[in-house]
Amino acid sequence: MLADDHLGRARxxxxxxxxxxxxxxxxAVDRDPNFKLVVAETAEGRVVGCLQLCIMPGMSSQGTSRGxxxxxxxxxxxxxxxxxxxxxxxxxxxxxxxxxxVVELLTHSSRVDAQRFYKRLGFSPSHVGMTVRF
Amino acid sequence: MLADDHLGRARxxxxxxxxxxxxxxxxAVDRDPNFKLVVAETAEGRVVGCLQLCIMPGMSSQGTSRGxxxxxxxxxxxxxxxxxxxxxxxxxxxxxxxxxxVVELLTHSSRVDAQRFYKRLGFSPSHVGMTVRF
Numbered sequence: 001m002l003a004d005d006h007l008g009r010a011r012x013x014x015x016x017x018x019x020x021x022x023x024x025x026x027x028a029v030d031r032d033p034n035f036k037l038v039v040a041e042t043a044e045g046r047v048v049g050c051l052q053l054c055i056m057p058g059m060s061s062q063g064t065s066r067g068x069x070x071x072x073x074x075x076x077x078x079x080x081x082x083x084x085x086x087x088x089x090x091x092x093x094x095x096x097x098x099x100x101x102v103v104e105l106l107t108h109s110s111r112v113d114a115q116r117f118y119k120r121l122g123f124s125p126s127h128v129g130m131t132v133r134f
Numbered sequence: 135m136l137a138d139d140h141l142g143r144a145r146x147x148x149x150x151x152x153x154x155x156x157x158x159x160x161x162a163v164d165r166d167p168n169f170k171l172v173v174a175e176t177a178e179g180r181v182v183g184c185l186q187l188c189i190m191p192g193m194s195s196q197g198t199s200r201g202x203x204x205x206x207x208x209x210x211x212x213x214x215x216x217x218x219x220x221x222x223x224x225x226x227x228x229x230x231x232x233x234x235x236v237v238e239l240l241t242h243s244s245r246v247d248a249q250r251f252y253k254r255l256g257f258s259p260s261h262v263g264m265t266v267r268f
Contacts, residue, residue: 106263
């Protein structure tokens with residue numbers, strides 16, 4: 001799913017076996033309770049969606065944590081069924097239950113559909129998301 | 135410094151002693167090696183700037199980590215001396231040395247000066263930063 005997307009296609013490597021770096025990343029996410037990688041599964045156990053939630057403790061806003069949602073993906077043939085919505089609403093609820101007062105995400109300027117989707121779920125395009133790549 | 139800002143003024147509480155929530159947040163940041171709170175000090179030991187860096191392991195881009203910069207602040211009377219620049223460049227270098235291929239940040243759409251500042255340091259306004267507050 002990470003590769004099945006106009007930006008992801010160039011960035012991922014779907015060799016068999018997968019590059020070791022994916023397994024190392026999974027262990028790093030799994031090890032830290034502030035990071036959660038969640039997946040959506042069909043009744044048959046097929047993984048059809050995923051997202052990553054980071055709970056970031058921080059000093060501002062009287063020391064309240066922030067939630068950050070990253071890498072939201074839904075399998076191409078399973079879109080428009082509310083799977084992404086369920087994943088994002090789970091993440092927002094989880095962040096809230098862990099004391100976050102805000103949940104943030106960056107979505108590429110070219111992902112116009114994604115921006116509409118997040119607006120529908122209550123997100124506001126309040127910030128500019130700035131990035132530097134090496 | 136967190137309160138000395140048009141958005142922060144309404145969000146912080148500078149009682150003496152400070153609310154317990156600030157101390158708890160500091161401990162949570164301090165406990166997790168994926169979060170770094172750094173400060174800039176004058177030769178006399180006065181804290182005149184701060185930022186928080188989060189190193190987020192993740193599955194996308196072949197399992198490379200991302201850096202996220204939050205809460206960049208410089209004391210009002212110490213601005214335009216390159217302190218913010220030194221802090222941000224430290225954070226970008228640190229993220230890079232820890233294997234990140236991208237460093238992200240959200241800056242409020244109203245912070246036009248901040249956007250110019252980050253562009254000067256190599257950041258691109260490639261994303262929309264979306265937030266939901268409770």
